[in-house]
Amino acid sequence: MLRYRGKKITALNIVKELDSFPKVQEEIYEPSTYDNIILTALVALFGLWLIISQIQYVLQERYTYKFVTDIEYATKLQIHIDITVASVCDSIGADIVDTTGQNMMLFGELKTDDTWWEMTEKQQNFFNEMRNVNEYLRGDFHSMKDLLMLKGFRTYINTIPIFPVRDTLPDTLPDACRIHGSLILNKVTGNFHITPGKSITVPGGHVHLSSPFFDSVATNFSHRIHQFSFGIPIKGIIYPLEGELHVSRNESDVSYKYFIDVVSTDINTHLAKVKTYQYSAKDIQRIISHESGSHGMPGIFFQYDVNALKFIITEDKISIFHFVIEIASSFGGVFILFKLMKIIIDKIRKNIYCSHIVGNSHSREKS
Numbered sequence: 001m002l003r004y005r006g007k008k009i010t011a012l013n014i015v016k017e018l019d020s021f022p023k024v025q026e027e028i029y030e031p032s033t034y035d036n037i038i039l040t041a042l043v044a045l046f047g048l049w050l051i052i053s054q055i056q057y058v059l060q061e062r063y064t065y066k067f068v069t070d071i072e073y074a075t076k077l078q079i080h081i082d083i084t085v086a087s088v089c090d091s092i093g094a095d096i097v098d099t100t101g102q103n104m105m106l107f108g109e110l111k112t113d114d115t116w117w118e119m120t121e122k123q124q125n126f127f128n129e130m131r132n133v134n135e136y137l138r139g140d141f142h143s144m145k146d147l148l149m150l151k152g153f154r155t156y157i158n159t160i161p162i163f164p165v166r167d168t169l170p171d172t173l174p175d176a177c178r179i180h181g182s183l184i185l186n187k188v189t190g191n192f193h194i195t196p197g198k199s200i201t202v203p204g205g206h207v208h209l210s211s212p213f214f215d216s217v218a219t220n221f222s223h224r225i226h227q228f229s230f231g232i233p234i235k236g237i238i239y240p241l242e243g244e245l246h247v248s249r250n251e252s253d254v255s256y257k258y259f260i261d262v263v264s265t266d267i268n269t270h271l272a273k274v275k276t277y278q279y280s281a282k283d284i285q286r287i288i289s290h291e292s293g294s295h296g297m298p299g300i301f302f303q304y305d306v307n308a309l310k311f312i313i314t315e316d317k318i319s320i321f322h323f324v325i326e327i328a329s330s331f332g333g334v335f336i337l338f339k340l341m342k343i344i345i346d347k348i349r350k351n352i353y354c355s356h357i358v359g360n361s362h363s364r365e366k367s
Helices: 011-016 034-059 121-139 144-148 153-157 320-366
Strands: 063-069 076-085 092-098 111-115 176-186 190-196 198-202 205-209 223-230 254-268 273-287 299-315
Touching (some): 121 223, 176 190, 223 273
Antiparallel strands (some): 190 299, 198 205, 254 273
């Protein structure tokens, strides 16, 4: 009796043999190496660093700067003034003239308040902070990015400075005068000055009258500037004369002159568009002595001139769509670089392996 010793045919065996994909032979498998693992880890770290860098780049505030010709010569120029002079208000006067010869009354009105030259502790701290910023900027060239990172400067720069009000009144009589207010000027060369006596408007200009028409108290033109700016006050713009302090040792025999170059500035951001002004300034101090030939009028003079160029500051903001495209393209480049490096490493490894095999074959043949 013969028995069938072949493979038993069952439904499970029939299903297993329906696999149409041939199996890979064991000798074809290539053992894994640490090269690919290390390369993958490096690519992952590089990709993570790339994402963090792109996010930091998007969150950064970037601005573009350019100069163009200022053709808005018919617009008005706003000026904000807040100055304390070490003389009583009855002995000094402030007015402004420009090349148009218009009456100062058309520009607006400045207020004069009797005050004290010595400041309170709160006022002194605020004024010292303005002086520190002023002196630091004058010392050397500084990047605004580095300046904003300095401790103590960020608070002052990111706010519009307002000189604090005196909270306590001294027992003595006022010995100083605070001149403050805003004027609307023409965009032409002008002169704002504080001189002894009061100014009287006359046909063709104005004259300054002092004693015996007004109080004959001696004038002292020691002064400090709390605010001196043009245009709309903007956070982040530093006006160089704010925080300026001059103390006169010769009572009324000193002339202080400031020469100011005003530049129209347009600031365009993704939130707003603002038209304002910046300026640069230099000052000259001169002692008036008629005996030695140094003639002139004592006082404080601000000679300003409007530049023919306009400064445009535009915020360079990256959109979300642009950011996504940047990330996608960066990742594409990373994966292409990974693939290229893998091909190079594999090729080098195979060449080394082949050289090793050929060397072993020659050794066996010689033996």
